Amino acid sequence: MYDMDLFEHTDTVNELLARYGVKFGIYKNNEFKEQLFPFDAIPRIIEKDEFSKLEKGLKQRVMALNLFLKDIYGEKKIIRDKVVPEEFIYASSGYLTQCEGVMPVKGIYSHISGIDLVQGKNKEWYILEDNLRVPSGASYPMIARELCRRSSPRTFQDYKLEDNRNYAELLRRTLDHVNVEGHTVILTPGRYNAAYFEHSYLAERTGAHLANGHELIVEDDKLYFIGVEGKKERVGAVYRRISDEYLDPMTFCEESVIGIPHIFDVYRKGNVALLNAVGNGIADDKGIYYFVPKMIKYYLGEDPILQNAPTYLPFYKEDMDYVLEHFDDLVLKDVAEAGGYGVVFGSSMTAAQKEDFIALLKKEPRRFIAQEVIDFMDLDIMEKGEIVPRKADLRAFVLMADEPLVWKSGLTRFSRNPDSFIVNSSQGGGFKDTWVLSQ
Amino acid sequence: MKKLRFEYRMTITFDQPVTDHRFTVKCVPETTERQRICDLEIRVLPDHSLSGGRDSFGNRYIYGNSPDPGDRFEIYMRGQADTGLSCMETAEAEHRLGRYRYATSYTRPGESILAYHKELRELLADKTDNYDKCVTIMHELYRMMTYQPGVTTLKTTAEEAFGQRKGVCQDYAHIMITLCHMENIPARYVVGMLIGEGASHAWVEIYDKGGWYGFDPTNDTIVEADHIKISNGRDYRDCLINQGVFVGNAKQTQKIQVLVEEIQQ
Incomplete structure (x- = not known):
């Protein structure tokens, strides 16, 4: 049942990925090492109906998480009504008091959410964790699909599946929706960041400027991009790929040299959109995770479509x-x-x-x-020419523009170690493309 | 009630010019239920580009930058204040005060405060109001501590200062806030000016039945008409009067002069 034509090109695709710089950088023992993120050509395939259930559940979850963030940094009704005990908020490092009363453009907090799921042997999907700060990974299945289409075009004529190369359009729509007036920038900490490939790839695909902190400055309550000739141009939206604590040395970590002094002041006034909003860490805290099904009930009055583990x-x-x-x-x-x-x-x-x-x-x-411990459904991978089962998860991407959008693909990560349940890429695993069938 | 005239001046000199100086200045006293501010005049130099804002604790601030080389930064402020108009400031709803009940890095109790709190507990056992408890906490703290400049720094935590039983207003305030948290009383750090001549001052506000009440543990006194409030937050860092980053390897020297005197009518 496997499409051997595609698999024969696995090595070619991996070579191309290496040449494009699809790497994962990690710090180990204070040393920066770049490692390849191995691609496995056997895709994870999700049926149309199954994905449409996931889609509904993911939208519901992200909408509730957005309402939670708005509530926590504002009215705090969920604390008043004792649905979430206050110690889970204030004792969490994800809660940033500086964000109290700060309303992001159009009230959107989590513009790009990476929701990690696993499928049990019983076929049931479970949410493993929510990532609402700086979730990475969308670029890997994007480029892998692109390269697979090139090396094995026939496969994609035989299978009817959703094209995942539209991620850039979805992202652009999300960025434009909150852009207050001006350029769109992807802010990177630089090439030593684990996800630098992704930053540059997404900038190229969305037509946004790729910039580091030194290329952006605040003046007269606005944010500017310094162009090649030193010309200042207004910035209306920043897809920032640096974490909250390094964003602005005047408000957060004073020692930060990759941030932009006073960017938070401009953001507070609504003069620039930051994606994702600052302070989102409180919503993807592992302690708060427990309360997400309760939030869905509390804010939306609905039963959760997708279950927590x-x-x-x-x-x-x-x-x-x-x-x-x-x-x-x-x-x-x-x-x-x-x-x-x-x-x-x-x-x-x-x-x-x-x-x-x-x-x-x-x-x-x-x-x-x-x-x-969930009994994961294993996925097949190719290991030295043999097909073997391995644990895998799925990171689904939900974007919040004028409406929630679920990308019809996702990053499937697997563990190379047959005994490991941990599939995080910073612990040396590989990835697969995720196919969503269109009929 | 008193009518006070105040003057505040901060000067920072750099031993060699710095560029791209970016600063945030939180030194704007405002009219509240307790004080009425008038004829306020604030000057910040350099004034190349200045904007204003209000932080998440409700404090007004001025921020700006100076791209050109400079070796001096200056804040000058003066005005008049009618003080002691009320003994409290109305607080927001109680379920929204959580952040004033949890420790920051400055107010996290350690062994010495935990041990002391056990003794203190007995003295507080018969008191039910936050206010009454805080009167006792303040008196006890004043009795335990010796005011001594130079033994603590701007980075000293409540635990460190209490461990040596010595410190200045910043330390007194942090320790009192820590003890209030342990009694589940919301408490916040206040920066302002005190009648007389000297530097800026720090004290505490505690929450009781819908209001914030001022306590000055350094002087063992309830805040009435001798204090002019500038800002409040969870700790010293939330209320920093001046913060800055710049390019240059300069050494800086800061000088602060505050003068508050009563206007006789």
Whole structure:
């Protein structure tokens, strides 16, 4: 049933990806290393009907998360009504007090959301985490599709699937929707960033300027781009690929040298749009994740279409009891960590480790969540000419323009290690294209 | 009620010229229920490009930049204030005050404050109002601490200052805020000016039944008509009067002069 024509070109596609600079940069032991992000030619295929359910669920989730952000930095009704305990807000590093009362252009907070899902063996999809700050990864399936079409055009005549090369158009529409008047810029921390390839690729595809912090300046309450001849041009929207704390040394981390002094002041006045909004980290906090289904009910009055992985909050006594009783069946996550770090499986701990961990858990219950280990559906990958099953997840991209838009594709990441459940690319995995069938 | 005249001057000199100086200045006292500000005059130099804004704590600020080389930065402010018009400022709804109940890096308790809080608890046991508790906290803190400039810095945390039982107004305020948090009382840091001559001053406002009340632990006194408020936030950093970045490897020297005197009528 596999299309061998496509697979025969795997090496060619990987060579082309390397030549285009599709790399993943990571810091390990204080050293910057670029590694290739290996592409596996066997696509993840999602049927039309199945994707349309995902699409509805993803839109619903992102709409609720946007309402949550607006509420948290404004009225705080969800705290008043005791749906979310206030310690989960104020003790989280994702909550930025400087954003209190700041309304982004058109009230949109999460313009580009990367929602990570896994499919269980029971075929059911579960949300693993929400990424509302600077989610990366859309460029990889975009360019992979492009190269596959070139190397194996016939495949794409035989299969009826959604063209995923429209991501740039969706992104441009999202950027233009909030642009207050002026140029559109993609702000990169520079070529040593893990996702630099993506920054430059998306700039090229959307027709936006790629700039670093030194090329942007604030003057008279507006943001300007300094062009090649030193000419200042007004900027209306910044798709910033640097994190909140480095964005503006006058408001956040004083030591930041990659940020733009006073950009936050201009943003506060509504004179420039920043994508994503500042302060979004509170909505994709691992502790807050537990409350997302409750948010959907609270803000939209609807039942969640997509489920969370079954999650327990040791903060609540009955959940703590459950966690202690079923410790070996659960995966524990430190809410302050990201990128697959701070994740431990109860069953893999030694007795001594377990004892230490439980002591810590009792001391700082708010710091952890516990989840049932989901029996993932494996996906086939090609490993040294053989087809083998591996764990994989899916990052779906939801863009918020005049309406929520779900990209009919996504980044499928897999673990190369047959025993690992962690598929984060900063821990050395590969990726696949995600095909959504159009009929 | 008092009528006060105030004057504030801050000068920063650089030992060699700096360029691209960008600054944010939070030194705009405003009329509130407690104080009426009039004839306010503010000068910021260089004034190449100046704009105004209001931060997330409601403080007004001035920001700007100076691209050209310069070796001097100056803020001058003067005006008059009618003070002591009310003993409190109306607060926003209680469910929105959460940020004033949680620690920042300055107000995170450590061993010495945690230990002290256990003793303090007994003294607070028979008190139900936040206000009454804070009167006790202030008196006790004043008794425990010795005012001594030079032993702490702008980066000293409440825990560090309390550990040595010494410090200045900034430290007194941070410690009192930390103790209030431990009693679940919303508390905030206030920067302003005190009658007399010297530098700027810092004190605390605590929340009780819909209002913010001023406590000055450095002077063991309830804030009435001798204080002029400039800004408030969670800690020292939220209320920084002056912040700046510039290009250049210069050493800077800062001088602050504040004069507040009563106008006899």
